[in-house]
Amino acid sequence: DYLSLSSSSSIDSILWSNGSTNDRISVDSSGQYWVYAINNHGCEFRDSVYINIKGERPHIEPHYSTACDGYPVQFSDFSVAVPPDQIAYSSWVIGSDTISSQNTNYIFPNAGEHNIYLKVVTDSLCWADTSFTIHVYANPVAEFTPLEGCQHDTIHFTSLSSSIDGAITSYQWTIFDSLYLGTEIYKSFADTGEYELVHYVSTEHGCFDSIVQKIIIKPSPIVDFYFTNSCEEDIIIFNSNIEYPSYYSVINTLWDFGDSTGSSIANPSHIYSSAGSYMVSFSAKLINGCENKIIKILDVYPKPTAGFTYDSACTNKPVTFTDTTTDAISSIWNINNELFYGKNIEYIFPDTGSYDVYLYALNDYGCSDTAWQEVIVHSAPVASMNIDPEYGNPPLEVSFSTNSTGTNYFWDFGDMNSDTGSNVSHIYNSEGIYNVFLVVSNEYTCSDTAYGTVYLLPSILDLQILEINFVDSITLLQPEVVIYNNSTRPVKKIKLDFGFDYPNEFVYFWNSKLEIGEVERIKLPLLLNTDEERTSFCVKATAIDVLDQNDANIDDNILCTSLSNTLYIMKLFKSFDYLNLWINIPSDGQFFCSLINVLGQTMFKSEVIEANRGMNQFKIPILNLTSGIYMLQINYNGNILTKKFDLIGH
CATH class of the missing domain: 2.60.40.10 (Immunoglobulins)
Structure with missing residues (x-):
């Protein structure tokens, strides 16, 4: 405890019995204590007192918790008495309230500075007191944004919390029973509706605040798009698909074609100037402000570079068109409105003039290109010698x-x-x-x-008449002579003398070219009636373009054939289900005929037929024969005559 000197006048000097010159001294033991003082008037006075020590002053030690506005502050008295004394009671003075309790809770009406007084008394009535000031901290204000968002979007929640009394050191978010830390969080919502979000903040002093807000998640559109074939320099059609609630409407669409160009219409078209992979995006926004985007990779394929060359274009001569296109799997040509297929083709232009030639080339990506050239067709000379x-x-x-x-x-x-x-x-x-x-x-x-x-060559002239035949001409017969050039030179002009019995009735000139070793069948300009009775028909052949040389063998230049004493077939033709046979019989007699197939099998054999001399006509049934090649065999008095014919398509 202490002894203090008090006076009504000003004291100039003080002296205590323990030699101290202060206003007060500490009393540590029982005994007589005196003081000597001189005031400002020079007057002296003395006083003494006997002090009896009952106990020692307690050690006072107040404690309190963090003080936050609006929350209880825990005041605790940890004072200690000197044994054998004990603390008898404690008394707190907080604001205008006096609280007689060792420990107490107190809620301050406002933030700021507040004075606190504590007095502690022991059971020996020794006491100690202390006064101090505490600071009640203002609480932070929890706040965040936004309070609404769009379905499927990643929403950026940002804390707007503030504190005027100490820095905010902790930010907490609670949603879907999950805890997140930080001044901002990112969250997406798969479904529309209302969701509860709790935001909690605390300061460096332990003061805190929290806020619970309803987050409104609005519907977003569901977007997709499709595109047609993707070839460079071709028009590509983009078709969008947007799904959204009927009570909303689309207010904006946006395309990014991935080549620094875009469009705002729903279904645009676009041309890519070069091949490559392009990242194409499409987005749509509803009237509620929500939008959605989809990104697809579009592969634009290279198109072939169609081209062709051609040689000179001349009338009635094949013009070769050569396709110079690279990487093409299909080539289609359009010449004079005619289509041709193949890489290289030939075409004969019918006349002179200008013609448009197109080449359509297609590669394995399905991309195409067209080449066009105007082809001028000129007249070609006609060579002769x-x-x-x-x-x-x-x-x-x-x-x-x-x-x-x-x-x-x-x-x-x-x-x-x-x-x-x-x-x-x-x-x-x-x-x-x-x-x-x-x-x-x-x-x-x-x-x-x-x-x-x-x-x-050594020139040898030798024409040979090999045979004389009669061919059908409507209902009459026309002679046909078969001539062989056995010469060592061609023959261009032949004179044919012919007639009945002697070759001196008619003349025919043949003008062409009969090469060495060639055979020519020449029909004579004469028609014979089958009913006429003639004995023989003769033909003589003479080369008239070789005036400087005679025929080496004149005997084979003349040939006669019997018309009455010769067995020969004058006419053989098919008519419906029969084979019509016109045959010359030398004299009255019997004959029979057979039809033999290519396997040598006899498919038909007639009965013995009585025939008169001259021309005879017979019908041979062929209804049961199949298509194929057959041999007609005539047996007359031991003489056999054969004739090949076909029933193709029978």
Whole structure:
């Protein structure tokens, strides 16, 4: 405890019995204590007192919890008395309230500074007291945004909480019984409706606040889109699909084609200038502000680069069109409104003029391209040649000329020699048959080729008449002579003398070319009535273009055939279910006929037939025969005559 000096006048100096000069001294033991003092007037006075110590002053030690506005503050008295004394009671003065309790809770009416007084008394009536000030902290204010969002969107919740009394050190969020920490969180909601979100904050002083808000989740549209074939430089159609509640409406659509371009219409079209992979997005926004987006990868495939070349285009000559397109699996040509398929084709233009030629090329991605060219078709020359002479013995100078109109003439003489010009000559030094050709071309590189032959051989002329036949001509018969050129040179003109019994009634001139070793069937301009009775028919053949040479074997130039004493078939033809046979019988007699197939099987054999001399007509049934090749066999008095015929399609 303490002894203090009090006076009504000002004290200039003090002296205590323990030598202290302070206003008060500590009393530690029982005994006599005195004080000597001089005031400001120089007056002296003295006083003394006997102090009897009953006990020691307690050690006072108040404690309190964090003080937050609106929340109880725990005041605790941890004071200790000096044994053998004990604390008798404690008294708190808080604001205008006096509380006689060692420990107490107190709610302050407001934040700020508040004075506290505590007095502690022991059972020996020794006491101690203390006064102090505590600060009641203001609570933070919990707040966040937003209070609504869109279905399927990731919503960014941000704390707007504030504190005027200490920093906020803890942010907590509770939703769906899950706890999240931080000043912001991200959350998405699969379904629409109302959801409860709790936000709790606390400061560095332990003061806190929380808020519970209803979060409204609005419906978002469900979006999708589709597209057609994707080839570069082609129009690609995009079709959108948007699903949303009927009481809403779409207020905005947006496309991003992935090539720095876009569109705001629902179903746009777009052309990509180059191939590649593009990230295409489509979004739609409803009137409630909610939108949704979908992203797809669009592969734009390269298209082929169609192209073609062609050689000179000339009338009536094949023009070769060559497809130069790369990476194409299909090529379609359109020439003069005719379609052709294949990479390379040939086409013959019927006339001169301008023609549009198109090539459609398709690759394995299904992408196509079209090439077009205007083709000018020019007239081609008509090549011809004149050879004089065509025959001879080496050495032989031959003149070659042409009546063709052109700008270039190329002759190949067939002996590894050639020349140019419209009229040329050449000397052959060796025997042989030389095939000559002439190529005539004009200023448009159109060309034509003519062919000829030069014969340098020992010239032998020998025409042979092999046989005379009679062919059906309506109801009459026309003679046909078969001639063989057994010469060593071609024959171009043949005179045919013919008649009944002697070849001197009629004349026919044949003008063509009968090559060496060739056979020619020549129908004579004469019709025979089958009822006429003639004994024989004769033909004589004479080469009239070889005036410098006689026929080597004149005997085989003439041939006669009997019309009455010869068994021969004059006519054989099919009529419905019968085979009509017209046959000349030399004299009255019997004969029978058979039909034999290609396997040698006899399919039909007639009975013995009585026939009169001359022309006879018979019908042979063929109803039961199948299609195929057959042989008609006639047996007359031991003489056998055969004739092949077909029943194809029977």
